[in-house]
């Protein structure tokens with residue numbers, strides 16, 4: 001099946017939505033080549049993913065009848081080839097790439113496109129930057145560099161920055177994206193409810209590529225997209241965004257971009273590490289790159305272990321950086337082309353065996369749905385406080401266990417105990433007793449219970465609490481009390 005983004009990729013600059021100023025600047029620059037070598041031999045197109053940079057570069061060449069020579073900027077084996085073509089006088093060219101003869105009058109210019117040039121600028125160890133920089137200064141042919149991160153380019157090579165005209169691409173307006181989607185839907189004989197279309201547009205956040213991809217995903221097996229169908233899109237959201245983030249991590253050589261891809265992701269680091277783990281050998285091909293990527297991941301895992309053991313969530317940032325930036329920079333060359341990322345097998349197994357990670361995710365989902373926050377926010381911002389309150393305040397503990405419908409695994413996770421430990425059992429016994437007397441948890445044996453549910457991490461704590469079990473006072477009270485107002489506002493849901 002043809003991807004709609006390719007099928008509907010504009011062939012003409014005028015069909016590229018938004019970015020009028022950028023298109024004008026691009027045209028002007030191209031025209032400056034018609035009367036000799038201009039001041040700027042190269043332009044650099046800057047902008048977020050999926051806004052039309054690559055599309056515009058190709059459409060420009062088509063508009064002017066120029067041939068395109070597309071180079072992978074990060075492959076330093078190409079540096080010589082780039083240089084040879086770029087520094088070769090245009091009008092002397094008498095043969096096209098296909099061997100077709102052209103007289104000198106119709107000898108074509110070649111537009112050299114160095115796409116994803118970030119891959120070069122993000123790296124320290126390449127002669128690539130230098131090669132590009134000398135190529136630009138001596139170019140006899142127009143060159144288009146494409147980057148996501150101009151700041152990085154400037155930082156890495158002031159020569160390139162000074163000798164190129166920068167053209168900024170911004171995210172097209174929502175109305176334009178909406179119109180484009182309508183046009184595609186029409187061409188595909190698809191009827192789409194306006195509200196569904198708005199939802200897709202909204203969700204794309206200016207990334208035209210992802211908007212078109214969403215539309216295509218929703219259209220699969222349908223001729224009509226109704227408002228309720230977009231709910232499915234919402235559900236697909238997580239894996240969709242994970243795939244997007246993986247693509248950035250594995251494809252970019254730019255640390256900042258990679259880090260941002262993880263930062264924006266609504267997925268906790270514990271889960272993300274599994275995704276990356278599973279997909280390193282799929283995304284990278286060279287053994288050395290794979291090894292280096294796993295090395296970065298192992299470092300991330302060390303930080304995660306400290307987070308787990310010490311509940312020190314501040315370290316999550318380091319873990320995240322190792323996973324994103326560390327894995328991105330582990331490669332010695334770029335890998336392009338479509339990659340079919342795999343769902344982590346381990347995650348599947350873990351959720352079947354109710355392991356730590358899946359318990360954490362299920363808890364986060366429960367608290368998240370009550371607080372109307374994402375799992376990521378819950379885990380990063382709420383969990384530490386929640387856990388403190390949960391272990392120290394009996395009323396809070398019993399209330400939350402009941403309200404969130406926590407399982408033994410989840411209670412064990414919060415208390416740092418095994419699900420079948422005495423401490424976990426006691427929480428449920430306690431709750432049952434309280435419910436049996438028809439009242440909500442009160443404060444009668446608060447001090448004792450709080451002690452019981454302490455946060456000792458050692459496994460031996462289990463045995464200790466088993467002994468205590470016998471002489472623990474019963475929770476009993478004849479007089480029903482009103483629901484105690486024990487919660488802090490942070491977790492006050494009702």
Ligand SMILES: Nc1ncnc2c1ncn2[C@@H]1O[C@H](COP(=O)(O)OP(=O)(O)OP(=O)(O)O)[C@@H](O)[C@H]1O
Pocket residue numbers: 004005006008009010015016017018047048049050051052053054055056148172180208209210212
């Ligand atoms: N401004 C636009 N107008 C119409 N279609 C667009 C536009 N921007 C993106 N698209 C669609 O999205 C696809 C991807 O766009 P393109 O490759 O130009 O993005 P890009 O800016 O180069 O992104 P990246 O930084 O990820 O390489 C195109 O094939 C096209 O279908």
Ligand SMILES: [Mg+2]
Pocket residue numbers: 053054055115116146
């Ligand atoms: Mg591109």
